[in-house]
Amino acid sequence: MADTETAEPDAVPDTPVTGTAAPGTPGAEPAQPVACSRCSTATTLLHIVGNCADCLADMGLNHPEQFTEFKAQVLAKYGSGGA
DSSP states (O other): OOOTTTSOOOOOOSSOOOOSSOTTSTTOSOOOOBOOTTTOOSOBSOEETTEEHHHHHHHHHHOHHHHHHHHHHHHHHHOOOOO
16 A cells, blocks of 8 residues: 555646647647537537547446447547557
């Protein structure tokens, strides 16, 4: 078990993480909120194939048929990821 009283605090960068692009180059802009295609929440920064993280969790836990459709969409867009 780790000693949390003597552990070093996590380092927090002074600037937000914006991806792999170097600051000042195209693609280095901060993430912008995107509306979820399932619940229409417009404040989500994390989304995969148009679905927010809350909807992904709900589909995985409560709507297996929708989650199966979501997985097919991910596979169609990004491929299997296998080597």
